[in-house]
Amino acid sequence: MCGICLVAVLANANGAHIVKKGETxxxxxxxxxxxxxxxxxxxxxxxxxxxxxxxxxxxxxxSSKKKTASISLKTSTVTRSSSSVTKSKTxxxxxxxxxxDKGAVWGGVRESDLNLKTAFKLEYYLKRAGYKVVMTRRxxxxxxxxxxxxxxxRYRNAVFVSIHYNATRETWVHGGETFHGGSSTxxxxxxxxxxxxxxxxxxxxxxxxxxxxxxxHNTKCPAALVECxxxxxxxxxxxxxxxxxxxxAARSILAGIERWDRAY
Ligand SMILES: [Zn+2]
Numbered sequence: 001m002c003g004i005c006l007v008a009v010l011a012n013a014n015g016a017h018i019v020k021k022g023e024t025x026x027x028x029x030x031x032x033x034x035x036x037x038x039x040x041x042x043x044x045x046x047x048x049x050x051x052x053x054x055x056x057x058x059x060x061x062x063s064s065k066k067k068t069a070s071i072s073l074k075t076s077t078v079t080r081s082s083s084s085v086t087k088s089k090t091x092x093x094x095x096x097x098x099x100x101d102k103g104a105v106w107g108g109v110r111e112s113d114l115n116l117k118t119a120f121k122l123e124y125y126l127k128r129a130g131y132k133v134v135m136t137r138r139x140x141x142x143x144x145x146x147x148x149x150x151x152x153x154r155y156r157n158a159v160f161v162s163i164h165y166n167a168t169r170e171t172w173v174h175g176g177e178t179f180h181g182g183s184s185t186x187x188x189x190x191x192x193x194x195x196x197x198x199x200x201x202x203x204x205x206x207x208x209x210x211x212x213x214x215x216x217h218n219t220k221c222p223a224a225l226v227e228c229x230x231x232x233x234x235x236x237x238x239x240x241x242x243x244x245x246x247x248x249a250a251r252s253i254l255a256g257i258e259r260w261d262r263a264y
Contacts, residue, residue, distance in 0.1 A: 019055045032059045044124035044247065046117055052243055089261060090132040092152040094162040094215060095119035096225075099142030104167030106231045109241050111165045112140065117243075118163050118228065121250035129254060134158075149218035159189065159260075160223035161253060162215050165240055167232040174233040175204030179225040181216035185264055190224040193256035200252030201245060203229050203236070222264070226253060 017028055025045070029036045042060040045051065095115040097103035103111030119135060126133050134155065136148045152160045166177070176197045180190035187208070194208035208224075216223045228249045231237040239245045 015059055017057045017059050019051055019053055019057060021053050023051075025051055028057065028059075034060050041124070044121045044250070045243075046120035055243070085130050087130045087132070087261065088157055090134060090155045090158040091126050091257060092134045092136065092155065092158055092160040092219075092221070093119045093122055093126070094136040094148050094152075094160060096162055096164040098137050098140055101142055104165065104231055106167055107234065107237055109231050109237055111167065111231060114165045114228075114231070114240055114246065115163045116140065118246040118249050121247050122161075122163070122253050125250055125254040126257070129258065131257075145214040146218060148215050152219045152221055152223070155221070158221040159257060160215070160219045160221055161189075161193070161257065162213075162223070162225040163249075163253070164225060164227045166227040166230045168230065169232070171232050171234070174230045174236040175206040176201060176229055177206035177227045178208040179211035179213060179216060179227075180208065181213070181219075181223055182210050183222065185222040185260075186216070186224060188263060189222050189256070189260045192260040193224050193226050193253060196252040196256040196259065197226060197228065197249065200248045200255065201228065222260075 017032070019028070025036050025039055029039045032039075038060050039057065040046070042058050095112070095118070097112035097115060099112075101112065103115065105111065116137070116139075123133050123135060134151065136151050137143045148162075149160075152158055176194070178190040178194040178197065180186040187210075190208040194205070197203065198205045206227075211225070213225055216225060226249075229236045229240040229245070231240055
């Protein structure tokens with residue numbers, strides 16, 4: 001048994017694997033006898049290139065399931081219900097921009113790409129938490145603002161969350177902010193999303209407030225637009241461009257929706 005195989009067996013016994021230098025999704029998947037696709041979906045990975053050294057991966061399989069089961073037995077009822085009960089609401093995830101509309105572009109980073117990456121991670125976490133999910137786009141393509149609202153308006157008992165990254169010529173500006181269209185439910189949703197964004201992503205709190213954005217005013221359901229961070233600020237751009245930041249942003253949006261969902 002070579003060193004790598006030994007690591008893989010140990011990892012599988014624990015149901016987790018810490019990514020080491022030189023490893024790829026393919027090598028980890030092969031060593032653990034799972035498909036690359038399954039490994040990616042289990043860990044909310046949308047692009048194989050986003051794998052980072054030191055990242056903790058959950059290895060799908062019997063051992064990890066056993067571990068998950070034993071953990072959930074020890075956790076509180078609240079945790080168990082939030083991860084296993086099917087929720088009644090449909091979450092419309094709207095990754096901002098796409099296609100010919102790239103959104104903000106700074107330092108070679110395209111906002112439309114970050115929005116989509118974060119959206120895929122959010123889709124994974126929402127589904128795992130029991131929500132039904134609809135995406136307004138799943139690839140780098142243009143979708144008009146009215147079409148995005150129209151997609152949301154096809155669903156009853158829905159909630160709409162648009163994902164964006166911010167930019168300004170004032171490159172020292174940084175932080176996260178969330179917008180709503182003025183209704184009381186949307187206002188509560190925006191403040192819940194904003195509170196969780198700040199605590200999960202450790203970004204400066206620029207607050208939750210009203211905005212006249214088309215997607216917020218043409219959706220019939222509660223709606224909010226999250227600006228996760230400023231890619232015009234070099235330091236924040238470097239953070240926003242990491243898989244771990246996008247992951248934290250996605251988790252924060254899930255937490256914000258769950259908090260709001262418990263109130264409405
Ligand atoms: Zn945007």
